[in-house]
Amino acid sequence: MNLNVLAPRLFGRRVPLPLVAWLALVWTALWGELSAGNVIGGLAAGFVVTWLLPLPAVDPGIRVNPAGLVRFLLWFARETVVSTARVVYWVVHPGQPPTQVVRVRLRTSSESMIVFTMVAITSVPGSLVAEFYPDERELAVHVLGLPGEVTEAVRADITALERRIVEAFGTRADREELR
Structure with a gap:
């Protein structure tokens, strides 16, 4: 057309x-x-x-890769169910739930991919992006209900999430940046 x-x-x-x-x-x-x-x-x-008042041509830097999108959505559905169960457990369990704030450095420099990552983290029950440090490309992520020392596990999970998001929505340059 x-x-x-x-x-x-x-x-x-x-x-x-x-x-x-x-x-x-x-x-x-x-x-x-x-x-x-x-x-x-x-x-x-x-x-x-x-x-x-003509609008400028804007490229948001988002490309949908169907296979990556399916992998991301499957991960998101699984993580939502598991995290919801963990939060419900700590709601009915007596005592103070374990909480921790973990700083995680992102590898992507794409603003769109950073925003997608922040939204995905915050959308999963029990996790919240408390702060974003743009100069260092770091997130301060508050996690609820994970007992013990979980810093490295949380960093690994968020790094894997970032990779899934870039595979699902990133441009070729975004994907190459993570290699």
Whole structure:
């Protein structure tokens, strides 16, 4: 499909028609009445806004690799079940649960991959990213319910998680950075 059809040139600048349609829909919804005047006004406003204020081309640095995505999702499902059971155990168990804050250095420099890693860590029950140190690319991760000295085990788990995320969502450069 020719994408130029969806973004024709108007006085030398591209105007993305799907964005114009979305803006017209929002315009009409804000006026609260579906009328020809509101729709035409919304289309006109959409054309003017997208022509005067063009959006820059942005590459978020995310590529979905289906095999890596399946491996990540399987790990995430398993980890969610195991961690939930561990948290439930410590909720019903009398006494103070073991907690620890572990600093983990990330290997990737991709902001997208770092954010995905932080979200995955925080989404698993019993773990939380307490702080991110961007200059060192380190996370301070709070873990709950793991007895004993678990620093190296937590670091190894997060390093493996980072690798899974980069394999699932990273670019070729992101994957090469981890080698």
